[in-house]
Amino acid sequence: MKSILDVDELPKRWYNILPDLPEPLPPPLDPETNEPVKPQKLERIFVKELVKQEMCSDRYVEIPFQVREMYLKIGRPTPIYRANNLEKELNTPAKIYFKYEGETITGSHKINTAIAQAYYAKKQGIERLITETGAGQWGTALSVAGSLLGLKIRVYMARASYFQKPYRKILMNVYGAEVYPSPSNRTEVGRKFLKENSEHPGGLGIAISEAIEDVLKDEKARYSLGSVLNHVVMHQTIIGEETRVQMEKIGEEPDILVGCVGGGSNFAGFAYPFIRDILQQKDEYEIYAVESRAAPSMSRGIYTYDYGDSGGLTPKIKMHTLGHTYYVPPIHAGGLRYHGLAPTLSVLINNEIVKPLAYHQREVFDAAVLFAKSEGVLPAPESAHAIKAAVDLAIRARRIGEKKTILFNLSGHGLLDLQGYDNFLNNRLEDYEPNEFPVEK
Numbered sequence: 001m002k003s004i005l006d007v008d009e010l011p012k013r014w015y016n017i018l019p020d021l022p023e024p025l026p027p028p029l030d031p032e033t034n035e036p037v038k039p040q041k042l043e044r045i046f047v048k049e050l051v052k053q054e055m056c057s058d059r060y061v062e063i064p065f066q067v068r069e070m071y072l073k074i075g076r077p078t079p080i081y082r083a084n085n086l087e088k089e090l091n092t093p094a095k096i097y098f099k100y101e102g103e104t105i106t107g108s109h110k111i112n113t114a115i116a117q118a119y120y121a122k123k124q125g126i127e128r129l130i131t132e133t134g135a136g137q138w139g140t141a142l143s144v145a146g147s148l149l150g151l152k153i154r155v156y157m158a159r160a161s162y163f164q165k166p167y168r169k170i171l172m173n174v175y176g177a178e179v180y181p182s183p184s185n186r187t188e189v190g191r192k193f194l195k196e197n198s199e200h201p202g203g204l205g206i207a208i209s210e211a212i213e214d215v216l217k218d219e220k221a222r223y224s225l226g227s228v229l230n231h232v233v234m235h236q237t238i239i240g241e242e243t244r245v246q247m248e249k250i251g252e253e254p255d256i257l258v259g260c261v262g263g264g265s266n267f268a269g270f271a272y273p274f275i276r277d278i279l280q281q282k283d284e285y286e287i288y289a290v291e292s293r294a295a296p297s298m299s300r301g302i303y304t305y306d307y308g309d310s311g312g313l314t315p316k317i318k319m320h321t322l323g324h325t326y327y328v329p330p331i332h333a334g335g336l337r338y339h340g341l342a343p344t345l346s347v348l349i350n351n352e353i354v355k356p357l358a359y360h361q362r363e364v365f366d367a368a369v370l371f372a373k374s375e376g377v378l379p380a381p382e383s384a385h386a387i388k389a390a391v392d393l394a395i396r397a398r399r400i401g402e403k404k405t406i407l408f409n410l411s412g413h414g415l416l417d418l419q420g421y422d423n424f425l426n427n428r429l430e431d432y433e434p435n436e437f438p439v440e441k
């Protein structure tokens with residue numbers, strides 16, 4: 001009998017890049033001892049199975065049946081499209097394709113790991129997941145996953161976004177999640193930042209600190225992170241694995257891959273299944289990871305051990321960082337406002353397998369509007385960073401007359417980011433480019 005899960009493109013396994021990396025990944029350090037952190041210690045914060053996946057040395061991890069079923073339900077496999085109109089608009093000999101994660105029920109890729117994390121939490125008997133969110137995509141994704149699996153969800157949302165982007169908060173509330181503006185007066189860390197500034201706009205780093213402090217007060221709660229960590233990145237490889245099958249089906253092979261980077265999860269999820277070919281010396285691709293000039297961890301950060309949060313509660317991880325106390329300016333691409341980077345992606349950048357690019361938000365919104373008008377899809381401001389790079393690469397192709405195939409990941413739609421578009425259209429957007437960063441050498 002045929003099962004509804006017999007969809008060719010829906011992968012049965014996640015890809016774990018750890019065993020294929022050109023050098024071993026430096027372990028996370030316990031800030032108290034500066035020794036590699038013990039799994040038992042991590043298990044008080046994270047779901048046990050996810051700690052195991054974080055350190056897993058198997059190249060593939062089977063996706064549980066129930067998770068695959070839910071992947072179908074939330075809109076996977078997501079489609080790939082050819083951006084023909086954009087090609088014409090740019091008068092380029094390059095072909096441009098994009099994978100569109102905006103077609104999942106929450107409108108971004110974040111639901112891919114949210115479902116997996118909620119599934120393992122439920123299996124362990126955890127009652128509540130606590131997390132942070134910047135602009136709200138991750139909080140929304142975890143709220144939906146919690147609601148589908150019967151888990152309580154609590155979200156600390158960067159205060160500026162909480163008040164500026166009320167619709168995401170409302171969406172989380174609809175799914176039954178509790179949402180608090182961060183810094184909040186619910187935690188010690190939060191109170192400390194509020195004391196400095198009662199209107200503190202908050203940020204991902206602070207919200208992570210609050211979520212972890214909260215978890216430590218509740219034995220039945222665990223913390224859930226939407227990016228950066230190995231297990232998150234691994235869950236996202238469903239994007240790239242699907243894309244490979246879909247490209248093969250239409251007889252196309254990409255030359256250039258592009259994705260935007262906040263913590264690195266959509267980029268990694270999309271690109272790692274192709275990078276696997278590079279690492280196994282089966283293929284060559286030109287690969288670009290695109291960040292904001294306001295949070296340029298890849299192009300201007302330092303590769304060193306740093307905290308994942310602003311309050312210094314997480315283990316230290318070796319990554320490209322701007323310093324955990326860096327306050328990222330309030331760009332509209334809330335998902336890119338992070339000081340650090342996925343450690344695996346840091347290694348690939350060091351080895352020049354992935355090349356970083358950075359853009360200002362005004363040129364990014366310009367590309368976003370061009371894309372919306374030519375292709376109909378309104379991109380999230382985060383995703384529009386990848387579009388801007390794809391547009392520039394298509395223009396380069398025109399200039400030097402190269403017939404390359406460009407494939408980028410469009411990580412989410414921008415239908416709840418209209419304030420940013422309004423500001424752009426009415427010339428109220430500012431570009432930010434800091435001179436220095438608090439990172440310590």
Ligand SMILES: *Cc1c(COP(=O)(O)O)cnc(C)c1O
Binds near residue numbers: 228261382411
């Ligand atoms: C969160 C988010 C990002 C940035 O996070 P990564 O972990 O780097 O993927 C990018 N695009 C969208 C739509 C997001 O919601």
